[in-house]
Amino acid sequence: MTTHQELSGSTDEQLLERMISTYPQRFDESYWNFFSAHVKSRLPEQPVVIDVGCGPGLFLRDVGERFPKATLYGYDLTPAMVEYANNAAYTGAKPVTTIHNIATTPIPLPDHSVHLVAITATLHVLDDPLAVLAEFRRLLAPGGLLLLYDWTRSPLQTYLESRTGVFDDSPEARKSQFRMFPFHNKYTTEDWTWLLERGGFTMQATEQLRPTFRAFLATVSV
Numbered sequence: 001m002t003t004h005q006e007l008s009g010s011t012d013e014q015l016l017e018r019m020i021s022t023y024p025q026r027f028d029e030s031y032w033n034f035f036s037a038h039v040k041s042r043l044p045e046q047p048v049v050i051d052v053g054c055g056p057g058l059f060l061r062d063v064g065e066r067f068p069k070a071t072l073y074g075y076d077l078t079p080a081m082v083e084y085a086n087n088a089a090y091t092g093a094k095p096v097t098t099i100h101n102i103a104t105t106p107i108p109l110p111d112h113s114v115h116l117v118a119i120t121a122t123l124h125v126l127d128d129p130l131a132v133l134a135e136f137r138r139l140l141a142p143g144g145l146l147l148l149y150d151w152t153r154s155p156l157q158t159y160l161e162s163r164t165g166v167f168d169d170s171p172e173a174r175k176s177q178f179r180m181f182p183f184h185n186k187y188t189t190e191d192w193t194w195l196l197e198r199g200g201f202t203m204q205a206t207e208q209l210r211p212t213f214r215a216f217l218a219t220v221s222v
Helices: 004-008 012-026 029-038 058-066 079-087 129-139 156-164 171-184 189-198
Strands: 048-052 071-076 096-099 114-120 140-151 201-210 213-220
Touching: 012 058, 012 079, 029 201, 029 213, 048 058, 058 071, 058 114, 071 079, 079 096, 114 129, 129 140, 129 189, 140 189, 140 201, 156 171, 189 201, 189 213
Parallel strands: 048 071, 048 114, 071 096, 114 140
Antiparallel strands: 140 213, 201 213
């Protein structure tokens, strides 16, 4: 599996810093409004939640504040991300974060034991997304939710300006942005919808929360 570091040419530390600094942009008010409207009321008081590609654990931190009795797990390939998440301060439920490659190894949790699987800006880089969706089906309890939040295909100008608010014309920035463009622009909304349906899921809600990002909420098809 190709990692974000390999695609972007960033070190683990640089990627960690970027993930922390851009978190408020990715998980902004529109995201949490979607979460409140479509996800929160469908979870039990003590949900089991996993975040695949959890990065520095900030999403799990925010979920733990909303569900103080939750059991939270995070999985990521980058040691610096997992170390940061494990050492962070939490006011709600504290997640257990682990280095793990879902593309090669099943998640070490029992069948049908998870109420929410979240995966953000990760599924698009995996070589076989349908195999990963099959693993999510195994994990999800009856009525459990899959929350996919990922890049959707957009015009080049929209994509480049979305990275920093305006197009950064410096040679270093251009090199990274143009390198990542084809990977971030792999899937249209229709592609994601088809993948979820083909992967055994039924769509519950979807919304374009940013010009280049869309949220999809789905349950296992009966």
